[in-house]
Amino acid sequence: MELGDLEQLQASFRHEAADLLIDLGGALLQLEQEPLNAEVVNRVFRAMHTLKGSGASAGFRRLANFVHHVEEVFNRIRNQQLQSTPELIDATLKACDCCEMLLELGSTASDTPLPLEIEVLAAIRPFLPEMDKATGKTQPAKMASGPARYKIGFRPNREIFFSGTDPASLLLELTDLGEIEIRCDTADLLHADEFDPEKCYLCWEVCVETKQPEDAVRAVFLFVEDDCEVSIEREEPAASARTESKNKDARFRDAAEQCFTALGFALEQCQSGDEKQGLGTAHRAAQTLISAGKAHGHAGATAAAGEILAAILVVQQGGILDAGWLLNVRLLIEAARIAVGAPAAAPTAISSQLAPTKAAEAPPAPEAATGAAAASIRVDAVKLDALMRLAGELLVARGALPAFAERVELIAREESPKSMAKEMRDAGAKVSRLADDLQATVMSIRMMPVRQVFQRFPRLVRDLARNLDKNIELHVSGEETELDKTVIDRIGDPLTHIIRNAADHGIESKADRAQKGKSAVGRIDLSAYTRGSTVVIEVKDDGKGLDPAKLKRRAVEKGLLSESAVAAMDEEAAFKIILVAGFSTVDKVTDVSGRGVGMDVVRNGVEALHGAVHIKSEIGKGTRFRIELPASLLVSKAIRVAVSGHEVVLPIDTIRNMVKIPKSVVRTVQGQQIAPVRGTVFPMLWLAHALSFGRMEERRAELAVAIIEAASGPYGLVVDHFLGEVEIVVKPLNGVLAKVPEYVGAAIMGDGKTVLVVNTERLFSLQRSAAVTQNDPPVALPH
């Protein structure tokens, strides 16, 4: 195997393991609530089993071995030898954390156990009384955790060095597993006529005594076993020395046994009345046995299976299925069993086959998809970004086509350029459709369910509640809501801080809640939903709520805000004080939060995503944080406008509508220009003034106005002309321009020109704060 393959395999294992650990975490929390739910125990067990098996296959031996111990505990729970306890759940959740670390360390992990690993193993030891002893009873032999002895024959391919593998490193890896005896066979070296130093003439016989599962031993040779002769045998008292061909025999017998089992099921089904299905199953089982016999070169078994198939065909082609036929087939099966060399079925097994059992009922309906294991596609983020850029630029490029066609039409004096123009228009329309599709597809890949972030919170709240000695329930809804990947990646921290804050400062202590007559269990609601192109995430607690007066007092005491500033604040502004850096309302610094850092992360994080935070709170009843985020960040629609001979674009999502109004309706009230638009009076802002572009065109009697919906309130933005709608890819500004708050970024247009994107959201408030300091009259205004 080439290194690239191994790396790819390990990378995909890492992804899968991360998913499995999340699933596992969820299942464990559910198990804590419902300790007797066998389905959940099974889910935990299966996740661990897969983690272990895939981990060993991908070369994560340490991880596989570690998981094996924990899995064994759940195997005991599954077999009802043990019951799940909160302590065990605690230890297992820690085990998940430990698995994450081992994943990080990867296949290069040394054998020094991590502190957490030791802690977890110590914690689960009581649940595994025989962890250090070899017991074949409670464990599947293949995965035995007691010391077992393996005899390994390793004859490397002579060319092994050319594949970049050093046999010595494999032997060294084996020494990591436990006690080892190595014998080197030098016979080939001594007898080689010509010694070639680039070839490997040695082979080894190794006996290793290890507590690791057999898979761990096999994993050492996983990537050489196709090129080299490798035999690994577990030395058991019953079957000590099995050769490779005997292994093959055993596998053939296992396969044949499986066919007999399937035939058994099939006959039961025939007896229960479903003849057609039963005969189909029997036919396939017999056919499979014939194939296996052929593959293994076992003529006797093949012939015996052929007789079974012949008997089945008789009924399938119209013969009668009666007790005589059933008996005959059973005899043929026994004959085949003998032919294969497997021990004949014990009498009890036969009688159980004869007795109609409930297993012979019609096949049950497919079970519902378990848990949240939804199918998902993994896309390399780099590739995705490239695809995004392409899609965006294709959209932009197609914008140039109609304009080009228009120009051709203008200069066309003959028929042919005209028809050419038409063709170009058609081509443009086609590109347009393709681009729309491409964009939609790519955007949908980028969109991910918010579950990816939400799924970490049940664990967080549980741990917080335990640390704080509070009863807290987290209710999550709207996990399906989709957000852009960038937003998903960056919204976790702000949400974590809000939830921590809710658990720590919002929800009262058990005693306080009892005193206030509130229900003993505090509740935090985490929900997400879509509203237009905005996604709303809410965190609501039923705790003690925020006191605006206290917040204001505190902010002044800490010197964060002036008396006059807080006096002018409305309630929501006062709530938002908690988002100011350096603010903390608690006197006691707790483990969880309350160091006065953190909540400013919320504001900064959300603003960086072009979102907004709103807070509502009622003393004694609780607090609600509401985060509004754009569902997607990348391609957006915009309106091109001309102003003072320049071209800029306005993001369309902030524009309520675009109108033309007569110049004469504009009035100045207390230094602010206002104008009525469709019955409502809006403050007016001249874009040329706001961007310091100099004078507007004055010869027009009409003003082109875009009514902008800003968070601070709507206003009218006066421009020279509207030039039309475009799709733009906004790129953030760098260097000096990055510090100019009037712009959100630059957009590349269809003709390759770069145009600035106006920050319509903040433009008006920027202008108003500037007006306080400078009293220059704005550009010539109509009166």
Next chain:
Amino acid sequence: MKRNVLIVDDSEFTRNYHSYILREASFEVVTAVDGADALEKLYSRSFDLVLTDINMANMDGYEFIRRVRSSGDYDDLPIVIISTESESEDKSRGFLAGANFYIVKPSDPKPLIENICMVLGIEVSEGGHSGDA
């Protein structure tokens, strides 16, 4: 002659891992992420064998196999289940749904190849070393 195998599994790792093992043994491999995807791929070309997982979100293995068998066009197509479920009941469901063979996951490369060759009725060396020939 290279044999075509359709691998159906919702785990990317498992798809990669099984594909790798089978390709090393000179099989041609096509992968599908769930039952629905597999049905589509199945109609797109001819396969010698299907290796399918059971627990998949969008149409599980049992349903997938039932649909393949009920179509009537694939009565002779060997279908092998590979699943972490190891209970006799799971195997029974698999066989009755229409599977030919059942392998418990995880499986080492060698037994996996041997079992597939047995179901196909071909010698292991034929699948395993045809690249050298």
